[in-house]
Amino acid sequence: MGPVPPAYEADEDGMLLIGGRRADALVAEAGGTPLFVYDLGQVRARIATFRAAFPGVALHYAVKANPYEKLLSAIAKDVDGLDVASGGELALALEAGAEASTISFAGPGKRDADLAAAVSAGATINLESEGEVDRVLAIGGRPKLAVRVNPPFEIRGAGMRMGGGARPFGVDAERVPALVRRILKAGAEWRGFHIFAGSQALGAEALIEAQRATIALAAELAEAAGAPPPLVNLGGGFGIPYSSGERPLDVEAVGLALHDVLSNRPQILQNSEFAVELGRWLVGEAGVYLARILDRKISHGKTFLITDGGMHHQLAASGNFGQVVRRNFPVAIASRFGAPAKEEASVTGCLCTPLDRLADDVMLPSAGEGDLVAVFLAGAYGLSASPQAFLGHPPALEMLVGEGA
Ligand SMILES: Cc1ncc(COP(=O)(O)O)c(C=O)c1O
Numbered sequence: 001m002g003p004v005p006p007a008y009e010a011d012e013d014g015m016l017l018i019g020g021r022r023a024d025a026l027v028a029e030a031g032g033t034p035l036f037v038y039d040l041g042q043v044r045a046r047i048a049t050f051r052a053a054f055p056g057v058a059l060h061y062a063v064k065a066n067p068y069e070k071l072l073s074a075i076a077k078d079v080d081g082l083d084v085a086s087g088g089e090l091a092l093a094l095e096a097g098a099e100a101s102t103i104s105f106a107g108p109g110k111r112d113a114d115l116a117a118a119v120s121a122g123a124t125i126n127l128e129s130e131g132e133v134d135r136v137l138a139i140g141g142r143p144k145l146a147v148r149v150n151p152p153f154e155i156r157g158a159g160m161r162m163g164g165g166a167r168p169f170g171v172d173a174e175r176v177p178a179l180v181r182r183i184l185k186a187g188a189e190w191r192g193f194h195i196f197a198g199s200q201a202l203g204a205e206a207l208i209e210a211q212r213a214t215i216a217l218a219a220e221l222a223e224a225a226g227a228p229p230p231l232v233n234l235g236g237g238f239g240i241p242y243s244s245g246e247r248p249l250d251v252e253a254v255g256l257a258l259h260d261v262l263s264n265r266p267q268i269l270q271n272s273e274f275a276v277e278l279g280r281w282l283v284g285e286a287g288v289y290l291a292r293i294l295d296r297k298i299s300h301g302k303t304f305l306i307t308d309g310g311m312h313h314q315l316a317a318s319g320n321f322g323q324v325v326r327r328n329f330p331v332a333i334a335s336r337f338g339a340p341a342k343e344e345a346s347v348t349g350c351l352c353t354p355l356d357r358l359a360d361d362v363m364l365p366s367a368g369e370g371d372l373v374a375v376f377l378a379g380a381y382g383l384s385a386s387p388q389a390f391l392g393h394p395p396a397l398e399m400l401v402g403e404g405a
Contacts, residue, residue: 001328001362002243004376005285007042010337016374018288019402023334023372026290026399033292033372034309034396038071038379041402042286047078050278053255056262058275060104062236063089065279065380066287070400072096075282083277084123087114094121104233106148106194108168112139119143126194126233128170130179137186145183146191146231149176151217155210155237159200160322169196173217177224184227192229192272193218200239200280204250207237208257219266231273234258238281242377243327249281280380287379289314289396290334291358294350296368303345305364307373310349310356313396315386317358317375318349331359334372339365347373351391 009017016023019039026037050059058080063072067089073096076082081102082093087110093103105118106126115132116139118125126148127133136143150172154164171179176193183190195214201207211234218232238249262274291309298304311318319326331347333339341363349356358375367373383396 001359002246002330002377003241004330004332005042007039007285008288008337008376014336014339016288016332016334016337016372019405021401023288023290023374026401027292027372030397030399032397033290034307034313035290036068036313036378036383036396036398037288037290038066038068038283038398038400039286039402040071040074040400040405043071043075043283043379044078044402044404046282046286049251050276053251054258054276056274057258058273060233060275060277061282062277062279063093064384066283066382067092067384068398068400069096070405071283074400074404081275087111087117090114090117090121090123101144104146104194106196115139124191127179130171130175133179133182137188142187142189144189144191146194146233147171147176147179147183148194148196149173149217149221151195151197151214153197153210153213155198155201156206157201157203158198158206158237159239161198164197170194173221176221180221180225180227190227190230192231192233193221194233194235196233196235196277198235198237201237202239202241202246202249204253204257207249207254210235210237211254211258212261215261215265215269218272219269222268228268228270229272231275232269233275233277236276236278236281238278240280240284240377242329284377284380287377287382289317289375289378289382291349291373291375293367293369293371293373303343305345305347305367305373306350307347307358308350309373309375309396310351310358310393311386312349312351312388312390312393313386314358314375314378314382316381317378318356320355321381321385326357326360328359328362330376331362331364332374332376333365333367334374336365336367336371337374342366350393
């Protein structure tokens with residue numbers, strides 16, 4: 001299975017600590033399982049790592065990774081902008097206290113009502129098509145508009161590719177200059193470019209290459225449009241290791257290379273601001289999903305630990321959230337954290353479907369009814385990315401812990 005993130009340890013009883021608190025005490029405080037716990041201390045440490053590695057580059061948080069209200073309010077105070085993907089996320093970002101002028105709204109199918117909400121709040125709309133421009137301009141006012149570019153490249157080796165060919169996202173690069181001229185002519189406030197080429201990349205070289213290509217493309221499009229962009233959103237794509245053999249991203253190397261490229265950037269980008277837009281790298285490792293074992297059973301010699309959680313809360317761990325090959329997320333018995341692995345077992349959820357697997361054939365300390373299972377890497381694309389209504393089991397609880405929570 002994948003690596004347990006380094007920030008987790010056990011107390012003297014072998015109980016998993018999350019943000020310095022015992023997992024069983026957190027469950028008691030929250031009122032039961034299944035429970036997602038997010039450690040704000042780890043998120044803040046990530047933000048500090050980014051600030052040190054990317055001086056002068058703005059940091060935006062992609063709300064889609066985890067929109068839990070308490071976490072979002074805390075993050076909104078510490079980053080330079082929030083990226084939202086729907087009218088619902090826009091409302092959450094505003095409720096979390098984000099300054100509307102720092103919010104940007106990207107997404108291929110924006111409703112008229114969502115566009116109107118963004119215009120009236122004063123958020124930036126990252127335009128995805130010429131048709132969307134028509135609909136925004138029809139609303140009136142002076143909208144803040146950036147153009148989302150469908151770049152002619154992708155991030156090499158990324159888990160999710162969002163550029164380099166026919167895509168429903170953004171406007172093909174060759175049509176962007178005409179669109180920018182149209183925005184300027186209409187008297188809207190042009191905010192610049194949003195260029196998102198992919199997600200979940202662990203190779204520093206691939207990210208460096210993509211950022212270089214992004215900056216060159218922004219300069220080329222600005223020249224062709226005859227207008228310097230106020231902001232160039234370079235996308236993100238910083239990944240985290242989910243499976244064995246994957247290594248953490250060397251963010252310092254990416255930061256150094258970006259600093260070099262920005263120091264020698266083309267004249268037309270001299271006064272532009274630059275931003276990086278991150279989700280999972282900021283919050284993914286900071287979350288743990290805790291579920292309780294309801295039953296331990298043996299079938300044809302194989303041990304199953306059946307929990308009260310499952311894919312309806314943590315779809316990604318079951319391997320059904322875009323993974324091509326199912327690989328085990330890191331899991332542990334929270335009440336025996338760090339104890340030697342003694343037996344091979346499969347951890348399942350409580351749903352009546354063979355898809356509901358939290359870990360297949362993993363070595364764990366011996367565990368049974370009443371023990372807590374911890375599924376790591378649950379801070380991003382967990383609860384909000386899962387089919388919560390499927391089969392009618394109770395919803396999961398969520399809580400924020402750690403300094404400042
Ligand atoms: C436009 C955009 N921004 C940000 C993200 C966040 O990606 P990640 O959580 O991998 O950083 C995504 C992911 O799909 C995206 O599509």
